[in-house]
Amino acid sequence: MRNSGINWTTGTFNAWTGCTKIDQECKNCYAEVLLDQRYGANREKRWGTEAKRKRTSESNWKQVKKWNSDAASSGEPHFVFCGSLMDVMDGHESIPQAWRDDLYKLISETPNLTWLLLTKRPENYVSFLNGRQLSWPHVWLGTTCGHDGDKARGRIEALQGTPIHSEAQRFVSAEPLLSDISGIDLSGIGWVIAGGESGAGARPFDLKNAWNLYEACDRQHIAFWFKQIGEITVDGAESIEKVSSLHDLSQVPSKYAAMIRRERPEPYRASVQAVPTVKADLPALEAATWMDATEGTDSALSEWVDCQFPTDEVKARELVLRPQLLAAVTALKRSRFDTGRLLTEYRKLFKGTFDGLLNALGIKRRTGFDIIEDYERAKAVAEPLRAAASRKGIDLAERKYEDLALQLAKSAKSALSDDEADVEFEAVAEEVKSERLKSKLDKGKADKLVQISLSGGANATELEEKVKSALGADVFRARYIAWLKTQEAALAEAA
Known part of the structure; x- marks a missing residue:
């Protein structure tokens, strides 16, 4: 072609x-x-x-x-x-x-x-x-x-x-x-x-x-x-x-x-997502910034979300947590920051990763943007945005476990160090392997195993492969998606 x-x-x-x-x-x-x-x-x-x-x-x-x-x-x-x-x-x-x-x-x-x-x-x-x-x-x-x-x-x-x-x-x-x-x-x-x-x-x-x-x-x-x-x-x-x-x-x-590299961002695929129907006079897309266009109101935010997530993407629409997104808009408005640009960078430029978002904030501070000076406040504001954008991670997770899905899950806090995660993983994995051979996989233990692998820090990728081997890809996939949804629910309750 x-x-x-x-x-x-x-x-x-x-x-x-x-x-x-x-x-x-x-x-x-x-x-x-x-x-x-x-x-x-x-x-x-x-x-x-x-x-x-x-x-x-x-x-x-x-x-x-x-x-x-x-x-x-x-x-x-x-x-x-x-x-x-x-x-x-x-x-x-x-x-x-x-x-x-x-x-x-x-x-x-x-x-x-x-x-x-x-x-x-x-x-x-x-x-x-x-x-x-x-x-x-x-x-x-x-x-x-x-x-x-x-x-x-x-x-x-x-x-x-x-x-x-x-x-x-x-x-x-x-x-x-x-x-x-x-x-x-x-x-x-x-x-x-x-x-x-x-x-x-x-x-x-x-x-x-x-x-x-x-x-x-x-x-x-x-x-x-x-x-x-x-x-x-x-x-x-x-x-x-x-x-x-x-x-x-x-x-x-x-x-x-x-x-000497030839990289290019992933393009939009019309075969996967229908082109959204957008009103020509929609304020959120006419304005220079999404923040100014929505003015922090729920109705304006809903219109914007309707444009960004086409109506036939049922799963995507269900995962967009509007109250949390609205709270993030309000918090970011107080910091006088262009919310639209942050969301664009978060979901595309930084591949939807939590660490990428924090890096974006750091980069902007170094280049003269006075955005969010306090690190903890940045995390508090960023988490709802992570939740709203996580539908991309779930989409990837359902096809194959790529880095994006794993990194989204790793954004949840864990008290386990890498060494502790390894030790606990080995113990639970042996039990799961035995039960799997008997076709009596315990749901609670499967959940625990998945959570350990997702909070494994530097060893997360290796742990993920071990988990897949122990549980089988289908079970791991199902438990991972269930786990991620509990994180979404927890964020919604916190908001």
């Missing part, structure tokens, strides 16, 4: 062609070279403020529907970059509103595709997209940031201030990476793409800058995609000779091996 040479996407779609340069990253624009110099030397120009944009062919538009059908049939994720020869948020006067309406209609009709909208004008997202469009779970919003100047920082801030669906992502393309941008606040960003510049006139790509960016992403649990080296690649003052294509990453010195 791949139809793009860009390695971080599956396909590329351009609704129209043409753009205007606005910052340093645009200097050697490959699209301008391709359209206005190579193929369009004797045609009407497409680049610049005076140049008219041109809509692409109908056949180009129709192929997207086929991609959507193919993605639905295969079950494989299909990413669509929009666009390589345009800026999707370009406000040029030659772009009629009808073109934008047609693009938004196409996006709404292709829920099996993950749309990667990339712009150097992210301040236009809120004005060009309405509340319904900002709520699409299969649309990721991105911007370009290749240097540490005020314009680039402003683009990041504009992207961070744009509301998105909880299943969607904000992403940054640091290509071409022209300087060290690792000091820029990346709060609320789920994905970063980095790469060097190609083509004639390419500027140096310093691997140290890429490494610093990778480390910043790693600390903040942001997926990192190393696209390519540059036409001119350096390591500080040392030049790296290019011996083959820019995509041959074996040319990167071994000391930077850790950053």
Whole structure:
């Protein structure tokens, strides 16, 4: 299904062609070279403020529907970059509103595709997209940031201030990476793409800058995609000779091996969850922050939850504990913190883990956000959010026991140390094994065994495997889900 040479996407779609340069990253624009110099030397120009944009062919538009059908049939994720020869948020006067309406209609009709909208004008997202469009779970919003100047920082801030669906992502393309941008606040960003510049006139790509960016992403649990080296690649003052294509990453010195990775957050799957029906004028999705939109009221919160959890997800709806979530909103409002961004980061960027949420709070404090200074207060506020988001953990647990489900369960406090857990586990496991052979599994002992394994600290993964072996996967699964629901009930009672 791949139809793009860009390695971080599956396909590329351009609704129209043409753009205007606005910052340093645009200097050697490959699209301008391709359209206005190579193929369009004797045609009407497409680049610049005076140049008219041109809509692409109908056949180009129709192929997207086929991609959507193919993605639905295969079950494989299909990413669509929009666009390589345009800026999707370009406000040029030659772009009629009808073109934008047609693009938004196409996006709404292709829920099996993950749309990667990339712009150097992210301040236009809120004005060009309405509340319904900002709520699409299969649309990721991105911007370009290749240097540490005020314009680039402003683009990041504009992207961070744009509301998105909880299943969607904000992403940054640091290509071409022209300087060290690792000091820029990346709060609320789920994905970063980095790469060097190609083509004639390419500027140096310093691997140290890429490494610093990778480390910043790693600390903040942001997926990192190393696209390519540059036409001119350096390591500080040392030049790296290019011996083959820019995509041959074996040319990167071994000391930077850790950053040679191509990670991407998990996309929304329309085959699993229906696209939610959202009112176009819904305040919770029109406002800049979820906190301001809901105003801490139960009715507004209910509307927001209805949008985030589609009505056909019965289990998900049952697990959303609205009173607890409302209490968390109220507590966080007092701290003047953007609740919507926290919930988005909690459920997506930090994979729904309790430790990840606390790390997020710590990261924000270090980067200048005055959020929740007291650690115990942070835990008290975070637990209801953990409960509300835990339906993701249960979903995973019912399919297979992956890290997310285990880490969600580990958020419950336990007085057992690792050593004590090991000793108690061995004792109970022997009893359970004996009873299992006799087909007389004691429910209480099974519960105890599961709880020990889930509170095992550093040894939790090893203990989990032992528990599965002792109980059998089906029994372990059933007892684990029952145990997790008791934790939910305890939290509800505490609230």
